[in-house]
Amino acid sequence: xxxxxxxxxxxxxxxxxxxxxxxxxxxxxxxxxxxxxxxxxxxxxxxxxxxxxxxxxxxxxxxxxxxxxxxxxxxxxxxxxxxxxxxxxxxxxxxxxxxxxxxxxxxxxxxxxxxxxxxxxxxxxxxxxxxxxxxxxxxxxxxxxxxxxxxxxxxxxxxxxxxxxxxxxxxxxxxxxxxxxxxxxxxxxxxxxxxxxxxxxxxxxxxxxxxxxxxxxxxxxxxxxxxxxxxxxxxxxxxxxxxxxxxxxxxxxxxxxxxxxxxxxxxxxxxxxxxxxxxxxxxxxxxxxxxxxxxxxxxxxxxxxxxxxxxxxxxxxxxxxxxxxxxxxxxxxxxxxxxxxxxxxxxxxxxxxxxxxxxxxxxxxxxxxxxxxxxxxxxxxxxxxxxxxxxxxxxxxxxxxxxxxxxxxxxxxxxxxxxxxxxxxxxxxxxxxxxxxxxxxxxxxxxxxxxxxxxxxxxxxxxxxxxxxxxxxxxxxxxxxxxxxxxxxxxxxxxxxxxxxxxxxxxxxxxxxxxxxxxxxxxxxxxxxxxxxxxxxxxxxxxxxxxxxxxxxxxxxxxxxxxxxxxxxxxxxxxxxxxxxxxxxxxxxxxxxxxxxxxxxxxxxxxxxxxxxxxxxxxxxxxxxxxxxxxxxxxxxxxxxxxxxxxxxxxxxxxxxxxxxxxxxxxxxxxxxxxxxxxxxxxxxxxxxxxxxxxxxxxxxxxxxxxxxxxxxxxxxxxxxxxxxxxxxxxxxxxxxxxxxxxxxxxxxxxxxxxxxxxxxxxxxxxxxxxxxxxxxxxxxxxxxxxxxxxxxxxxxxxxxxxxx
Ligand SMILES: Cc1cc2nc3c(=O)[nH]c(=O)nc-3n(C[C@H](O)[C@H](O)[C@H](O)COP(=O)(O)OP(=O)(O)OC[C@H]3O[C@@H](n4cnc5c(N)ncnc54)[C@H](O)[C@@H]3O)c2cc1C
Numbered sequence: 001x002x003x004x005x006x007x008x009x010x011x012x013x014x015x016x017x018x019x020x021x022x023x024x025x026x027x028x029x030x031x032x033x034x035x036x037x038x039x040x041x042x043x044x045x046x047x048x049x050x051x052x053x054x055x056x057x058x059x060x061x062x063x064x065x066x067x068x069x070x071x072x073x074x075x076x077x078x079x080x081x082x083x084x085x086x087x088x089x090x091x092x093x094x095x096x097x098x099x100x101x102x103x104x105x106x107x108x109x110x111x112x113x114x115x116x117x118x119x120x121x122x123x124x125x126x127x128x129x130x131x132x133x134x135x136x137x138x139x140x141x142x143x144x145x146x147x148x149x150x151x152x153x154x155x156x157x158x159x160x161x162x163x164x165x166x167x168x169x170x171x172x173x174x175x176x177x178x179x180x181x182x183x184x185x186x187x188x189x190x191x192x193x194x195x196x197x198x199x200x201x202x203x204x205x206x207x208x209x210x211x212x213x214x215x216x217x218x219x220x221x222x223x224x225x226x227x228x229x230x231x232x233x234x235x236x237x238x239x240x241x242x243x244x245x246x247x248x249x250x251x252x253x254x255x256x257x258x259x260x261x262x263x264x265x266x267x268x269x270x271x272x273x274x275x276x277x278x279x280x281x282x283x284x285x286x287x288x289x290x291x292x293x294x295x296x297x298x299x300x301x302x303x304x305x306x307x308x309x310x311x312x313x314x315x316x317x318x319x320x321x322x323x324x325x326x327x328x329x330x331x332x333x334x335x336x337x338x339x340x341x342x343x344x345x346x347x348x349x350x351x352x353x354x355x356x357x358x359x360x361x362x363x364x365x366x367x368x369x370x371x372x373x374x375x376x377x378x379x380x381x382x383x384x385x386x387x388x389x390x391x392x393x394x395x396x397x398x399x400x401x402x403x404x405x406x407x408x409x410x411x412x413x414x415x416x417x418x419x420x421x422x423x424x425x426x427x428x429x430x431x432x433x434x435x436x437x438x439x440x441x442x443x444x445x446x447x448x449x450x451x452x453x454x455x456x457x458x459x460x461x462x463x464x465x466x467x468x469x470x471x472x473x474x475x476x477x478x479x480x481x482x483x484x485x486x487x488x489x490x491x492x493x494x495x496x497x498x499x500x501x502x503x504x505x506x507x508x509x510x511x512x513x514x515x516x517x518x519x520x521x522x523x524x525x526x527x528x529x530x531x532x533x534x535x536x537x538x539x540x541x542x543x544x545x546x547x548x549x550x551x552x553x554x555x556x557x558x559x560x561x562x563x564x565x566x567x568x569x570x571x572x573x574x575x576x577x578x579x580x581x582x583x584x585x586x587x588x589x590x591x592x593x594x595x596x597x598x599x600x601x602x603x604x605x606x607x608x609x610x611x612x613x614x615x616x617x618x619x620x621x622x623x624x625x626x627x628x629x630x631x632x633x634x635x636x637x638x639x640x641x642x643x644x645x646x647x648x649x650x651x652x653x654x655x656x657x658x659x660x661x662x663x664x665x666x667x668x669x670x671x672x673x674x675x676x677x678x679x680x681x682x683x684x685x686x687x688x689x690x691x692x693x694x695x696x697x698x699x700x701x702x703x704x705x706x707x708x709x710x711x712x713x714x715x716x717x718x719x720x721x722x723x724x725x726x727x728x729x730x731x732x733x734x735x736x737x738x739x740x741x742x743x744x745x746x747x748x749x750x751x752x753x754x755x756x757x758x759x760x761x762x763x764x765x766x767x768x769x770x771x772x773x774x775x776x777x778x779x780x781x782x783x784x785x786x787x788x789x790x791x792x793x794x795x796x797x798x799x800x801x802x803x804x805x
Contacts, residue, residue, distance in 0.1 A: 001168075001170055001173070001192055001193055001195070002032055002168060002195060003193065003194065003195055003196060004195070004196045004197070005030050005031060005032045005168075005195060005196075005197050006028050006030045006031055006197060006198050006199065007023060007028060007031045007032070007197055007198060007199040007200070007201060007366065008031075008032050008033075008034060008186070008188045008195055008197045008199075008200050008201070009023075009031065009032070009033040009034070009201045009203055010033075010034055010175050010188070010200065010201065010202055010203060010204055010211055011033075011034075011035065011042070011202070011203035011204040011205060011207075011211075012033055012034075012035030012037075012038075012039040012040065012041075012155070012159070012169065012171070013039075013040055013042045013043060013044035013155065013203065013205050013351065013355075014040075014044050014047075014151065014154065014155055014158075014348075014351045014352055014355035014356075014359075015203040015205065015345040015346070015348055015351055015355055015358065015359065016033050016035070016201075016203035016345075017033070017039065017154075017155040017158040017159050017162070017355075017359075018158055018345075018355045018356055018358065018359025018360070019201055019203055019345055019358075019359040019362050019363060020033045020158070020159065020162040020167050020169070020359075021158040021159070021161050021162040021165075021167075021359065022359045022360045022362070022363035022364075023162075023167070023363045023366065023367065024161075024162050024165035024166060024167050025165070025360075025363065026363045026364055026366075026367040026368070027367055028363075028366070028367055029165050029166030029167060030166060031162075031166075031167045031168075032167065032168050032169075032170065032195060032197070033159070033162070033167065033168070033169045033170070034170045034173040034174075034175055034188065034190055034195075035169070035170070035171050035172075035173060036172070036173065036174035036175070036285070037171070037172065037285045037286065038171055038172075038286070039152075039155050039156065039159060039169070039171065040151060040152050040155045041285045041286045042204075042205035042206060042207070042285075043205050043206060043321055043322060043323060043324070043351070044151045044152075044155060044205075044351065044352070045151060045152060045286060046288060046319050046321045047151045047351070047352050048148070048228050048255070048257065048264055048266050048319075048352075049148050049149050049150065049151045049154075049352040049353075050090075050146070050147070050148045050246055050255065050257055050350075050352070050353060051064075051067060051068060051071060051084075051086070051145075051146070051147050051148060051149050051352060051353040052064065052090055052143055052145070052146050052246070052248075052350075052353050053065060053068060053110070053115050053117075053143050053145040053146070054090075054092065054106070054110075054117070054141070054143050054146075055106075055110070056106060056109075056406055057109075057377050057735065058109060058110075058112060058113050058373070058735055058747065059361075059373040059374060059375060059376075059377050059378070060330075060354075060377065061109070061110045061113040061115055062113050062357070062373050063354060063356075063357025063358060063360065063361055063373070064353060064354060064357055065113065065114070065115060065145075065357070066356055066357040066360050067353060067354060067355065067356030067357045068086065068145050068356075070356045070360075071084050071086065071149055071154065071356060072084065072086055074154065074157045074158075077157065080153075080156070080157050080160055082149065082150060082153045082154050082157045083149065083150035083153055084147065084148075084149045084150070084154075085147045085148050085149070085243065085258075086145065086147040087144065087145060087146075087147055088146055088147045088148075088243045088244065088245055088246060088257070088258065089128065089142060089143065089144050089145075089146050089245040089246070090142070090143045090146025090147075090245050090246035090247070090248065090257075091120065091125050091128065091129060091140040091141065091142055091143075091245055091246070091247055091248070092140050092141040092143075092248045092249075092250070092404065093125065093137060093139075093140045093247065093248070093249045093250065093251060093306075094137075094138050094139055094140055094141075094250065094251075095136050095137055095138050095251045096138065097138065097458075098408065098456075098457060098458040098459070099138075099250060100119065100138055100139055101458060101459040101460075101782045102406055102408070102459065103117070103119050103139075103140070103141035104119055104782040104783035105459060105733055105735070105736065105781075105782055106141065106406075106735075107119055107141065107783070108735070108736045108737045108780035108781070108782075108783075109735030109736060109737065109747075111737045111744055111780065112735070112737045112744050112746075112747045115145070116144070117141050117142060117143055117144075118141070118142040118144070119139065119140075119141055119142075119783060120139050120140050120141070120142050121138070121139045122134040122137040122138060122139050122140075124139070125137065125139060125140045128142070128245055129244060129245050129247065130236060130240050130244075131234070131236050131237070131240075131244065131263075131307045131309050132247070132306050132307055133305070133306060133307075133308065135305065135306075136251065136305075137251075137306075142245075146245065146246045147246075148246070148257050149352060151352055154352070158359075170190075170192065172192075173190045173191065173192045174190060174191045175188055175189065175190050175211060175214070176189050176190060176191060176214075177189035177214050178200060178211070178214040178215045180215065180339070180340075180341075180342075184340040184341045185197065185198055185341065186198070186199070186200045186341065186342070188200060198341055199341045199342070199343065199366060200215075200341070200342050200343070201342075201343045201344065201345065201362070201366070202219075202336070202342070202343070202344040202345070202346060203344070203345045203346065204346065205322075205324060205346070205348075206223040206275070206276055206280065206322045206324055207280060208221045208324070208344070208346040208347070209221065210280070215336070215339060215342060217336055217337070217338070217339065218387070218388070218389065219332060219336075219344065219346055219347070219380070219387075220326055220327050220332070220347075220383050220387030220388070220391070220392040221324050221325070221326055221332065221346050221347040221392065222274055222277070222324070222325055222326075222389070222392045222393045222396040223274065223275040223276045223322040223323065223324050223325070223396075224272055224273065224274055224275060224322070224323055224324075224325055224396055224397070224400045225272070225273045225274075225275045225289050225292075225320055225321070225322060225323075226266065226267075226268075226320070226321060226322070226323040226400075227266065227267055227291070227292070227293070227295075227296060227318065227319065227320040228255075228264055228265055228266035228267065228318075228319050229264070229265055229293070229315045229316075229317060229318045229319070230259045230262055230263070230264045230315070230316045230317040230319075231259075231262040231263050231264075231265070231310065231313045231314065231315055231316060232262050232313045232314045232315075232316050233260070233261040233262050233313070234261065234262055234263060234309050234310075234312075234313055235309075236309045237258060237261050237262070237263070238261055243258050244256075244257070244258040244263070247306075248404050249302065249303070249306065249404060250403075250404035250405045250406075251302060251306075252299050252301070252302020252303055252305075252306065253267065253268040253269065253270075253299045253302070253401075253403060253404065254266060254267050254268065254299050254300075254302065254303045255404075256303065256307070262313065262316065263307070263310070265303055265310075267296040267299045267300065267303075268299065268400055268401065268402075268403040268404070269295050269296040269298060269299050269401075270298055270299075270401050271295050271298070272295070272397060272400050272401060273295070274393050274396065274397065275289060275322045276322060277389070277393060288319060288320055288321050289320040289321060289322065290320065291318040291320050292320060293318065323349050324346065324347050324348060324349060325347065325349050325392075325395070325396035325399050325400060326347035326383075326392065326395075326396070327383050327387060327391065327392055327395040327396075327416075328382075328383075328395070328399070329349065329399040330347075330377055330378050331345070331346065331347040331348045331349070331351075331354070331358060331378055332344055332345075332346050332347045332378065332379075332380035333345045333346075333358045333361060333362050333375065333378040333379075333380070334362065334365055334375055334378065334379045334380050334381070335365070335379075335380065335381065335556065336380060337380055337381045337384075337552045337556065338552070338556075340560070343362060343365070343366055344380055345358055345359065345362050346380075358378070361373065361375055361378070368525075369523065369524050369525075370523050370524070370525055370527070370682055371682075372683070373683060374677070374681040374682045374683050375682075376677045376681075376682075379553065381552040381553045381556060382439075382549060382553075383439075383440070384439060384440065384551045384552050385420075385440075385574070386419045386420055386439075386440035390416075391416040391419055394415040394416040395415055395416050397415065398413055398414075398415035398416075408457040408458060408459070409458075409459060409731075409733060410436065410445070410455075410457075410464075410662075411457055412435070412436055412437045417435075417437065417442065418435075418442045419440045420439070420440040420441040420442065420485070420486060421441075421442050421485075422483070422485045422577045422637055422640055423637060423638075423640050423641045424483050424485075424577070424640055424641065424644055425442050427641070427644065428444050428483060428658070431447055431658055432447045432448045432449075432451065433445070433446075433447055433448070433658070433660065434446055434447075434448050434453075434660075436660075436661055436662075438485075438486055438548045438549065438661075439486050439548040439549045439551060440486070441485045441486035441548060442485075443483070443484070443485055443486070443548075443660075443661055444482065444483055444658065444659075444660040444661065445660045445661050445662050446464060446467050446468055446471060446659075446660040446661075446662045446663065447467070447471070447657075447658055447659075447660065448467070449467055453467075459730065459733060459782055460729050460730045461728075461729060461730065461731065461753065464662060465753065467662075468662045468663050468666055468753075468755065469755045471657070471658075471659035471660065471662075471663035472659070472663045472666055472667060472755040472756060473755070474583070474655065474657045474659065475582050475583045475626055475628055475659055475663060475667070476583065476584075476628060476756055477583070477584070478583050478584070478585050478654055478655040478656070478657075479581060479582065479583035479584070479585035479586050479588075479589055479651055479654050479655065479656045480580075480581075480582050480583050480656065480657055480658065480659035480663070481579060481580070481581055481644075481647055481648070481651060481656055481657070481658050481659070482579070482580040482582065482658065482659045482660065482661075482663075482664065483577060483578070483579055483580075483644075483658075484577070484578040484579075484580055484632075485548075485577045485578075486548035486551070486573065486574075486577075487545060487546075487547075487548055487573070487576075487577075487578050488545060488546045488547060488548055488549075488550050488551045488554060488571075488573050489543055489544070489545050489571070489572045489573050489575075489576060489634070490543070490544040490545075490546075490554065490555060490558060490569060490570070490571055490572070490573070491541050491542070491543060491544075491568075491569070491570050491571075491572050492541060492542045492543075492544055492558070492567055492568075492569055493540060493541035493542070493567065493568045494541075494565075494566050494567035494568045495566050495567075496565040496566040496567050497540070497541060497542050497567050498511045498542075499565065500561075500562065500565040500567045501519070501532075501534060501542065501544070502699075502702070503561070503565075503701070503702060503703065504519075504521050504557075504558070504561060504702065504703055505519035505520065505521055505532065505534070505702060506519070506520050506521070506522050506686060506694065506695045506696070506699075506702045506703075506704065506705070506708070507519055507520065507693075507694040507695055507696050507699075508696045508699065509534045510534070510536065510606075511536060512536060513536050513537070513538050513539065513540070514536065514537075514538045514607055514608055514609060515536055515606060515607060515608065516533060516534065516535045516536070516606045516607065516608050516621050516622075516623055517533075517534050517606070518531070518532070518533055518534070518694065519531075519532050519534055519694065520532075520680075520686050520691055520694050520695070521557065521703070522685070522686070522702070522703055522704030522705075522707075522708060523682060523703070523704055524703065524704055524707060525682075525704065525707045526685050526704040526705070526706075526707030526708030526709075526710070526711045527681075527682050527683060527684055527685050527704070527707075527711075528680045528681065528682065528684065528685065528686060528689060528691075529557060529682065529704075530546060530550060530553070530554050530557060530676070531546055531547070531674070531676050531680060532544050532545065532546050532554070533545035533546070533621075533623065535608040535619070535621055536608065537608060537610070537619060538608070538609055538610065543572070543608075543619070543634075544558070546676065547675070547676045547677075548573075549676070549677065550676060551571070551573050555569070555571060561703065574637075575636060575637060576619075576634045576635060576636055576637065577634075577635060577637055577640050578632050578633060578634050578635075579613075579633045579635060579640075579643065579644060579647060580625075580626075580630060580631070580632055580633070581630060581631045581633060581647065581651075582624065582626045582628045582629070582630035582631075582659075583628050583629065583630070584628065584629060584802075585651075585654040585655070585656075586628070586629050586630055586631055587599075587629060587805065588654055589647065589650050589651045589654055589656060590620075590631055592650035592653075593613055593614055593646050593647055593649075593650035594611050594612055594613055594614075594620075595611075595612065596609070596611045596612075600804075600805045603620075603622055604622065604804070604805070605622050605623075605624075605800075605803050605804045605805065606621075606622060606623060607621070607622045608620065608621045608622075613633060613635065613643040613646055613647060614642060614643060614645070614646030614647075615639075615642060615646075616635055616636075616639035616640070616642045616643035616646070617635075617636065617639065618633050618634060618635045618643060619633075619634040620632070620633050620634070621634070622803075623803075624802075624803040625664060625667070625668050625671075625673055626663075626664060626667040626668065626671075627667055627668075627670060627671040627673075627794075627796055627797055627800075627802060627803065628667075628802050628803065629802055629803055629804075629805045630803060633647075662752075663755075665752050666752050666753060666754055666755050666756075667754075667755075667756065667796075669722075669750060669751070669752055669754055669761045669763070670754040670756055670757050670759075670761065670794070670795055670796035671794050671796055671797070672690075672722060672792075672793035672794035672798075674689070674690075674691075674720075674763070675750060678734060678749050678750045678763075679720060679749045679750055679763050681749075684717075684718060684720075684765065685708055685711050685712075685716075686708075687708075687711075687712060687716055688716045688717065688718050688719060688720065688765070689720045690719065690720040690721075690793060695708070697709070697712070715768070716768050717768075718746070718765040718766060718767060718768065719765070719766060719767075719768045719771035720749070720763060720764070720765050721746075721763070721764060721766055721771050721790045721793075722761060722762070722763055722790070722791050722792065722793050722794075722795070723738075723748075723761070723762045723763070723764055723777070723779070723788040723789065723790060723791065724759055724760065724761065724788065724789045724791045724795075725751065725760040725761065725762050725779060725781075725786060725787075725788045726760070726786055726787040726788065726789075727760050727781065727786050728760070730781055730782060730786075731751045731752050731753065731760065731762070732748045732751035732760075732762035732764075732779050732781055732786075732788070733748065733751060733781075734748055734749055734750060734751070735747060735748060736748040736751075736762075736779050736780055736781055737779070737780045738764045738766055738770075738777050738778070738779055738780075738788070739777065739778045739779065739780055739785060740770060740777050740778070745766055745767045745770045745777065746764045746765055746766030746767060746770065746777070747764060747765050748762050748763070748764045748779060749763045749764060749765060750762065750763045751763070754795065754796065756796050757795045757796050759795060761795070762779065762788065764779075764788075766790075770790070771790060772790060773790050773791060773792060774789065774790060775789065775790040776788075776789055777789070777790070
């Protein structure tokens with residue numbers, strides 16, 4: 001066994017084998033995989049191993065396409081062919097129009113990744129799958145690439161190819177400890193001896209937290225028991241003369257695929273069970289949980305009604321095994337939060353279908369620092385301090401129970417709420433707030449017009465339209481108050497703080513005390529990594545502010561680049577909350593509640609100062625995401641309530657009302673303001689993202705400059721544009737394809753109604769030759785081609801006269 005290598009992958013299931021193989025493909029061949037037992041002895045060996053192309057984001061579709069292409073290549077390898085039934089096709093069923101709309105949207109989104117899904121009516125579903133009835137069925141989504149693969153030979157084939165490229169695989173090698181050294185390298189301790197390495201990768205399936213504990217980390221991953229059975233031969237399958245397509249059913253929560261001449265049926269029962277919460281026996285390997293079909297009778301009935309042929313066949317085999325879930329159902333693939341040179345590929349609940357793609361994107365991140373798609377949807381840093389074991393289990397149960405029921409826009413499911421709140425949360429609830437969840441925080445979405453107000457879940461404008469319009473109107477004509485909790489706030493101090501931020505940011509951000517600026521941080525490839533509001537507090541320090549979700553991501557980036565600078569960096573994210581006061585009367589309210597001089601001359605746009613709000617100390621910034629005159633008031637959480645009361649009292653004379661995140665979304669779209677990870681992605685550089693004015697190529701140096709110069713020389717691959725969408729009924733949803741003459745020319749990144757300009761607005765990344773103002777395009781919205789025209793980036797107050805006051 002080697003004692004020194006570049007990377008050690010821990011775990012020999014699909015996650016580990018795929019990562020090992022892809023590391024060799026990306027150029028790291030001195031790499032090792034260690035497995036405590038034999039390859040595939042965790043969950044992988046008993047997987048139903050369906051491989052679908054379906055995903056709900058373009059990154060997920062893209063990585064699944066990679067799996068499918070790779071698996072076909074392995075199937076066709078004459079030296080070691082893998083058993084892969086590719087192209088049986090699969091149907092996701094639906095019995096509501098809202099589900100069908102979802103499928104139409106996902107088809108539009110996948111088209112942008114070169115993947116064609118078909119939306120079928122019920123009769124066509126039954127024609128393609130002769131065993132199903134059309135009762136209580138509206139139709140479904142057809143994925144022609146669907147199929148299943150033999151998990152054991154897949155992993156062996158990947159390990160075999162990795163070995164050929166120089167990697168080594170050590171079976172019966174149990175990792176017992178991990179030590180990190182001062183230079184951030186690791187020693188992996190095993191029952192067979194130690195291995196020193198640069199990088200460790202946790203691919204330990206349901207044992208993820210045993211290995212996590214060895215590096216002092218808890219991963220938000222929980223296991224559920226999951227069952228399927230295999231039936232005896234079904235005559236209807238033999239008579240059909242072709243393989244049965246796969247089925248996935250959100251109506252009765254099961255999946256089904258052909259296995260020999262019978263069917264394999266897997267269940268997501270409501271009466272489900274977590275597994276291994278209090279530890280896992282070291283002997284549980286190549287093992288299963290006891291069968292318990294009683295638990296799944298609720299879903300079985302639905303499957304029998306859909307496929308009556310099941311009533312006449314016996315069950316040959318039952319499998320009940322642990323399957324891992326995370327807080328939002330997507331896996332954790334990327335850097336381990338708070339650790340250097342440590343990565344994970346864990347929480348895979350569809351690891352056979354996705355594993356090829358996840359291993360690929362992880363290897364790219366390890367070797368090149370970034371993958372070819374933006375990987376935020378699978379980034380392990382997206383859950384911050386709230387990702388504890390109890391919350392994870394509750395969300396895992398909820399997600400398991402809803403396996404095939406995708407979230408509708410603005411849907412936030414109830415399990416594990418509230419997890420992050422402020423002293424104002426119950427006050428806002430008493431005001432009638434509906435909450436959305438942002439990085440665990442309960443954030444006001446809007447104020448309900450009646451306690452039983454319940455908008456219809458779906459893809460069209462709904463009953464919230466007029467509610468949001470009302471909130472925008474108050475902000476535009478008088479003054480509104482909005483709580484923005486969880487805003488990421490990192491204090492950067494020390495003599496080198498200005499030089500440090502200058503090195504990170506691609507533009508020139510003001511260093512003047514009392515001034516605020518906006519800056520963009522690039523990765524080594526010259527693409528957008530982070531966005532920061534830089535506030536130079538009078539007398540120091542600097543506050544680096546960014547999106548709530550970026551809390552761990554941005555901290556990681558800042559700390560990683562702090563070597564050589566005399567700076568201190570600490571998070572104040574959880575210590576303060578912002579109250580945003582916005583609207584033409586906001587200055588009057590500030591003057592009434594705070595003794596300072598709030599005149600334009602004394603405190604112009606883009607200023608920051610310390611002040612008191614009533615008796616509560618605050619840091620106040622004159623910045624605006626709504627496009628109205630506004631103040632961002634940062635208040636310590638323990639004095640938040642007092643400040644809130646003071647603002648409400650002072651605002652009464654001016655008609656102050658509360659507004660929420662939906663109103664903010666509408667207003668920021670009218671202003672051309674971008675959202676991190678919706679409109680700012682690691683796939684595109686600032687020029688492509690329309691942020692030219694925030695880049696100063698004549699600066700001495702900044703991270704990503706050389707790469708950006710090269711990209712600039714090659715010209716943009718896309719351009720972010722604002723579109724006016726010709727629909728009164730439906731917003732353009734992120735991912736929808738922008739079309740011209742039957743071809744995809746772009747992808748929507750954000751969309752909603754702009755209430756001040758009375759316009760349906762979308763942002764989209766489009767091909768540069770389609771980016772000129774006035775260009776007429778279409779968006780594939782829920783199966784219809786809706787006209788959309790390129791408009792100026794900010795249809796509302798483009799001169800920024802309102803925030804300037
Ligand atoms: C019943 C069932 C049906 C499923 N059906 C499908 C499906 O149809 N399609 C699909 O895509 N997915 C399916 N899945 C999910 C899929 O099987 C898993 O996502 C996938 O197998 C997880 O692979 P993994 O490599 O992450 O974990 P595992 O396969 O569990 O591999 C982890 C490995 O790490 C090793 N290990 C752990 N600790 C250590 C240590 N300390 N030292 C060294 N080695 C260690 C283990 O021995 C194990 O081999 C199903 C799961 C179940 C339970």
